[in-house]
Amino acid sequence: MEKPRIFTMSFSSIYPLYLQKAEKRGRTQKEVNEIIFWLTGYDEKSLQQQIIDKVDLETFFKQAPHINPNASLIKGVICGYRVEEIEDELMRQIRYLDKLIDELAKGKAMQKILRE
Template identity: 85%
Template sequence: MERTRIYTMSFSNIYGLYIQKVEKKGRTKNEVNEIIFWLTGYDRDSLQQQINNEVNLETFFKQAPHINPNVSLIKGVICGYRVEEIEDELMRQIRYLDKLIDELAKGKTMEKILRK
């Protein structure tokens, strides 16, 4: 199976882009972190360790403590694909994170983003 290029991208680079994107819209790094904690089960220290180790996206998601069981509530289109229809599990997880960050940048409340 051919590895998709996005899997090998550095999580720390993507993380920096997420921060830039939401800060332009008046949101915060702490909100991005809260989304990542909710989705992946990382905490502040373990997230920072992943950033410092410059892991790629594949490793970041494979080493995630646990993927939130409510991810099935994340619906919609991201990058031209319906997230709930993406068959590859890793790609679906990456797009879940993209979708949540997009919702944050678009001004949704954290309660709605975290599917509470």
């Protein structure tokens, strides 16, 4: 079976779209990065290296230091799918990140986004 196209897209091509979406609504790159750090365990240096290396999303999530155990608390609809019902683990992780960036752009407080 062929991989979904999103798995092979480079994180470096999607990251600016996350920034654009957040900044359009008055949020910051720092907040976008905080969400990515929380979800994946990357830090500033390792995130920048992933961007420089132009890794695809599959590699980005496979190389993530750790997926936050509270990620399972992320619920809701993104791209027409309930994130908690997505069976493919990689696709679910990608949609978790999409959902968190969506919540940021909608003005949700960081504490709620990071499931604190």
